[in-house]
Each structure stands twice: as structure tokens, then as C-alpha cells.
Amino acid sequence: MSTPDNSNSLDTALITRRLLFFFILIGLTLIHLLVTFRGLSTSTGMDQAQLARELARGNGFTTKVLRPMSIGQSQENTEGEATLLEASRDSYHSPLHPVLLAAVLKVVDGGNADKWRMTGEETVYRLDRVIAASSIILFLLSIGITYLLICRVFDNKIAGVTALLMLFCDLFWQYSQSGLPQMFMLLLFTCACFFAHRAVEVTEDGGSGLIPALIAALFFSLLALTHWLAVWIVLGYVLYAAFAIRPRGIAALSALVLLLVLSSYFLIKNHEYTGSPGGTALLAIHNGLGGSEDDVMRTFDSGDTYLDLKNLIFKILRVSLEQANSLYVNMGALLTAPIFFLTLLHPFRRKSIASFRWGILLMWAFASVGMAIFGLSGSSVDSNQLHMLFGPIMAAYGLAFVAILWSKLELPNSLPILRNAHFVIIIIISGGPLLLGLPKELSLGLRAKQQQQPLWPPYYPSTLNIRLPKYTLENEIVVSDQPWAVAWYADRKCIWLPKKVSTLERFEAMAEAEDTPVVGLLISPYSHSMKPMLSNYRSYSDWAPLILDGWATAAIRTRRAGFLALQDKEMKAVLARYPHDAYFNGSLLMYWSSQPILDRGGE
Numbered sequence: 232m233s234t235p236d237n238s239n240s241l242d243t244a245l246i247t248r249r250l251l252f253f254f255i256l257i258g259l260t261l262i263h264l265l266v267t268f269r270g271l272s273t274s275t276g277m278d279q280a281q282l283a284r285e286l287a288r289g290n291g292f293t294t295k296v297l298r299p300m301s302i303g304q305s306q307e308n309t310e311g312e313a314t315l316l317e318a319s320r321d322s323y324h325s326p327l328h329p330v331l332l333a334a335v336l337k338v339v340d341g342g343n344a345d346k347w348r349m350t351g352e353e354t355v356y357r358l359d360r361v362i363a364a365s366s367i368i369l370f371l372l373s374i375g376i377t378y379l380l381i382c383r384v385f386d387n388k389i390a391g392v393t394a395l396l397m398l399f400c401d402l403f404w405q406y407s408q409s410g411l412p413q414m415f416m417l418l419l420f421t422c423a424c425f426f427a428h429r430a431v432e433v434t435e436d437g438g439s440g441l442i443p444a445l446i447a448a449l450f451f452s453l454l455a456l457t458h459w460l461a462v463w464i465v466l467g468y469v470l471y472a473a474f475a476i477r478p479r480g481i482a483a484l485s486a487l488v489l490l491l492v493l494s495s496y497f498l499i500k501n502h503e504y505t506g507s508p509g510g511t512a513l514l515a516i517h518n519g520l521g522g523s524e525d526d527v528m529r530t531f532d533s534g535d536t537y538l539d540l541k542n543l544i545f546k547i548l549r550v551s552l553e554q555a556n557s558l559y560v561n562m563g564a565l566l567t568a569p570i571f572f573l574t575l576l577h578p579f580r581r582k583s584i585a586s587f588r589w590g591i592l593l594m595w596a597f598a599s600v601g602m603a604i605f606g607l608s609g610s611s612v613d614s615n616q617l618h619m620l621f622g623p624i625m626a627a628y629g630l631a632f633v634a635i636l637w638s639k640l641e642l643p644n645s646l647p648i649l650r651n652a653h654f655v656i657i658i659i660i661s662g663g664p665l666l667l668g669l670p671k672e673l674s675l676g677l678r679a680k681q682q683q684q685p686l687w688p689p690y691y692p693s694t695l696n697i698r699l700p701k702y703t704l705e706n707e708i709v710v711s712d713q714p715w716a717v718a719w720y721a722d723r724k725c726i727w728l729p730k731k732v733s734t735l736e737r738f739e740a741m742a743e744a745e746d747t748p749v750v751g752l753l754i755s756p757y758s759h760s761m762k763p764m765l766s767n768y769r770s771y772s773d774w775a776p777l778i779l780d781g782w783a784t785a786a787i788r789t790r791r792a793g794f795l796a797l798q799d800k801e802m803k804a805v806l807a808r809y810p811h812d813a814y815f816n817g818s819l820l821m822y823w824s825s826q827p828i829l830d831r832g833g834e
Contacts, residue, residue, distance in 0.1 A: 263404050274715045275410070278296055287342045300529070327457040351693065369414040384627065390627070400565060422450045427444065472486060529728060531731070565622050565625075567629025694820070702750075704750075708748065750825045751825065758774075777805070
């Protein structure tokens with residue numbers, strides 16, 4: 232008679248826990264989407280969003296962010312005959328995430344600029360919230376797939392705790408609000424790991440794991456198409472599959488072939504546009520080995536760039552060690568994720584568990600080398616950050632290891648109430664950054680609705696979305712130090728402020744010949760307030776008088792724009808072509824126009 236009662240109580244407890252989990256999930260989702268969300272937080276996120284909008288409009292992989300380097304590559308590839316329109320064919324971003332966002336924007340009619348025009352009272356661009364919502368949905372799906380994966384590798388208890396760790400991971404929520412593809416990547420990576428582990432299980436049982444290995448290879452290939460840097464993860468998987476999955480060699484080779492087949496179209500198009508299969512994206516290597524990717528992208532002549540390959544191995548080792556110092560944070564501050572490396576010394580009874588950890592290690596090691604070469608900015612949310620993809624699976628291995636050690640202690644065995652205390656402690660510590668920071672984020676989110684507080688650097692979405700389209704026509708081009716924000720919020724083509732003033736003159740001539748004139752310069756805090764002054768001067772030396780003019784104007788409390796810039800002969804010549812100034816949200820966001828500042832009815 233007692234057995235049914237115990238069964239009913241267990242079922243009730245299980246249902247209660249699951250209901251509580253979904254209640255917390257829904258609550259955190261609404262908080263991060265409706266209260267703490269203040270707009271897309273990364274330049275790459277905005278850039279991919281505007282590219283997706285062009286896809287949704289049926290314009291193909293064309294971008295409104297014109298990098299001087301992309302223009303230069305296009306010119307060099309066509310012996311100077313390429314137009315700005317041809318240079319707008321994107322060869323920088325991986326294609327899959329923009330395609331996914333394009334489908335989302337197509338559903339909500341995101342290509343209709345008037346429909347999504349902001350009002351003066353709004354602080355968040357509504358399409359930003361659409362992009363974030365899609366990312367959050369992908370994150371929640373990732374939690375579900377991770378639960379299924381860990382159930383298969385370990386058990387329901389480890390899987391449930393891992394799901395809670397993900398839910399309370401502050402870093403994952405930050406990425407879901409950034410516009411970056413990491414949440415989509417997390418979903419694809421988890422699906423790939425699920426089938427890769429299944430292939431290992433079949434192999435360990437003496438069968439052929441080719442079918443699940445092929446499915447895993449498909450997901451890994453899609454992962455690489457979502458972020459080119461993930462190719463390094465694929466290489467790690469290929470090496471592992473060559474030894475661990477039967478038929479050995481064929482499973483690994485099929486993964487390479489599938490990756491090449493799926494990516495060949497985009498590599499061919501990149502070569503057609505730029506003369507290089509890697510396109511403009513390959514030059515992102517300067518971020519890791521050459522100093523500043525921004526400086527390279529703002530350079531028109533590739534001959535003016537220099538990649539120092541001296542002591543390359545030592546550079547990679549140094550950056551890899553720097554990554555190791557931040558590994559805990561980069562994996563989402565999941566307490567047990569670093570413990571994964573200790574599990575490599577533990578003799579797990581099940582061969583599939585013992586074998587699969589070496590696959591995880593190889594993929595992570597290859598990814599670390601890729602990140603060392605292409606660089607990480609040090610920001611908490613970085614477009615090249617791949618460590619966080621490994622956080623959940625590594626945390627699960629760490630949880631299993633801790634659970635084994637905990638079960639050997641006398642105290643938990645003598646006091647049943649402490650049997651799961653280690654899981655509770657791990658969840659509280661790992662969720663600490665989110666739980667402790669949530670009150671402050673809630674306060675900032677509520678205050679932003681009242682005080683119009685933008686994200687830093689101030690993109691001022693409402694200004695760009697409402698005012699700039701009124702001062703420009705659809706066929707006109709703006710030059711700015713934050714072209715991604717202009718392209719996304721103002722829906723205007725924007726040339727990234729080139730390194731040299733003479734390059735701007737060349738672009739102006741090209742634009743005029745194509746009946747798409749350059750009509751304005753927009754200078755924002757991205758150039759003058761993001762880095763120390765010496766670093767700003769080095770990056771914007773030709774433009775320093777104009778870049779610092781806003782601060783000079785503010786310092787002497789004058790409304791006379793150009794106070795500093797007009798003291799420089801070269802800047803004075805530039806401003807003679809753009810003599811009409813407008814203060815956007817104060818002197819630190821300045822717009823210089825070739826036309827009188829009037830509502831020209833651009834839309």
C-alpha cells in the first residue's frame with residue numbers, strides 16, 4: 232500500500248519542481264525582454280540585423296554598412312571598375328544567422344521602415360526587441376536540448392541541475408540581448424553534441440555510428456555557417472571522430488566534405504566579390520595578431536595594412552594563457568565548468584562518457600587556438616567568444632564529478648537533508664551574478680523608460696530612427712564612426728569613417744558618379760569616448776580635430792560647432808563641403824550635412 236503513495240508523492244514533487252522551473256523561466260524571460268532590455272548592445276548585432284533586413288526585403292546579401300576595406304577589395308578585384316553598389320555585397324558576416332533573422336523580420340514585416348518608426352516617447356527600437364526575442368527563444372530551446380543531452384550522458388538529476396545553471400547564467404542572458412549569434416550557435420552546438428555522443432555510444436557497443444555522426448556533422452557545419460570561427464570547433468570534432476567513431480576515418484572525412492559542400496557557395500561568392508574566399512571576414516585576423524580590426528576595416532588600401540607574424544607561436548600561446556585566466560567568466564561563471572578538466576583524470580565506468588570528454592576537450596582546444604588567432608576584445612560580450620558554448624556540457628561533467636565525491640562523504644549519507652546540498656550550493660554560487668545584479672538592472676530598466684537613457688556608447692536609436700531619415704533621402708549616403716547604428720536605426724547606407732581624409736574624397740567622387748551622393752558626417756561617442764585619448768588619436772589621427780570637436784565645444788560651453796575642427800586646414804576643407812551642423816542629443820553626437828538641415832521627406 233505504501234508504494235503507490237510514495238509514487239504519487241514523487242510524481243507531485245516532480246511536477247512541482249517542473250512547474251517552478253517554468254515559472255522562473257517565464258519570469259526571467261519577461262524581465263529580460265520587457266524591463267531590463269535597453270536595445271541591442273553590440274555593433275555586430277546591429278550589423279547582422281540590418282543585413283537580415285535587406286535579406287527580408289529581397290535584396291540578397293547586401294549591406295548598408297560600407298567598410299572602406301570592402302570597397303578597396305572590390306576595387307582591387309575589378310581593377311578599379313567596381314561601384315559602391317557592388318562593394319555593398321557582404322563578405323564579412325557568416326550567412327546563417329542573418330538568414331534566420333531575415334525569416335523573423337519577414338514574418339513581422341520588418342522591412343517596412345514606416346511601420347516600425349519610433350515615437351518621441353520610445354527608448355527602445357521595437358525591432359531590437361524582436362531580434363532579442365528570437366535570440367531568447369533560441370536560448371530556451373538550447374536549455375531543452377541540453378537537458379536531453381545530459382540525460383543521455385548522465386541522468387535526469389545532473390541534467391536538471393545543468394538546466395538550472397543555464398537558466399541562472401547571467402552571461403547567457405547578456406548574449407540573448409546583444410543581437411549576436413551565440414544563442415543560435417549554442418543550440419546548434421548542443422544538437423551536434425547530442426548526435427556525436429550517440430555515435431560514440433553506438434561505436435562503444437560495437438556498431439557503426441556513421442548515421443548519427445553524419446547528423447552531428449550537419450549541425451557542426453551549420454555552426455560554422457553561423458560563425459566562421461566555429462570552423463575550428465569542426466576541426467576538433469573531425470580529429471576526434473577519426474579515432475573514436477566507426478567507421479573510423481569515414482565519419483571524420485564525411486564531416487569535412489559536408490562542411491566544404493555547404494560553405495562552397497559562400498566561399499565562391501566571396502572570391503567573386505573580393506578576390507579571396509575568406510572575403511573581408513578573413514581580415515578580422517588583425518584583431519588577434521595585428522592590433523585593431525577597426526583600423527584595418529577603415530583602411531581603403533590593403534597595402535597600408537601590416538600583419539606582424541613574427542613569433543607567431545609565442546603570440547598564440549600568450550593569448551591562450553590570457554584566455555585561461557578568464558576561462559571561468561567566459562564559460563558563464565558556471566562553478567563546475569572548470570572542474571571538467573579534473574574529470575579527465577577520473578575513470579568513468581561507462582566508456583561513452585569517458586570517450587566523449589576527449590572529444591569535448593579537442594573541440595575546445597581547437598576553438599581556443601582560433602580565438603587566440605582572431606582575438607577576443609576582453610568585453611564580457613564578444614562576438615568571437617566561443618568558450619561559452621562549452622560551458623553547459625563541461626559544467627555537467629563537473630557536476631557528475633562533484634556528485635561522485637559528495638557521495639563518498641559520511642555526512643551526506645548520515646543526513647538525508649544534505650544529500651543534494653552540493654547541487655544547491657553550486658546553483659546559488661553560479662546564479663549569484665544574475666540574482667545579485669537583477670535589482671540594479673530592474674532599476675536601470677525602469678529608469679530608462681523615464682529618462683531616455685541609451686546604452687553606452689550612446690547610439691540614440693530614436694534620434695537616428697526619427698531625425699536622420701528626415702535629413703537624408705534613401706539614395707543618399709552618410710559617413711560615420713558607427714555605421715552599423717546608422718544602417719540599422721536610420722536605414723541609410725553608411726560608409727565607415729575611413730582612416731585618411733583623402734579616401735573620403737575618393738568615396739565622394741564614386742558616390743556622386745553613381746547618383747548616391749555622400750550628404751553628411753555623423754560623429755558619435757564611439758570614436759571620442761570609448762578609449763583613452765591617446766588611443767583615439769592613433770586611430771583617428773587624420774580626423775582628430777573633428778572627433779574631439781564635440782568635447783571642445785562642451786568644455787567651453789559654446790553652441791558654435793566646429794570650434795576646434797575649423798582650426799585645422801584639412802578639416803576646414805572637409806567642413807566646407809558639409810557646412811550645416813546639427814546637435815544630436817548634445818554636442819557629443821554631431822551631424823554635419825551638405826544640405827540645409829530641413830525635413831526633406833526622405834520617407
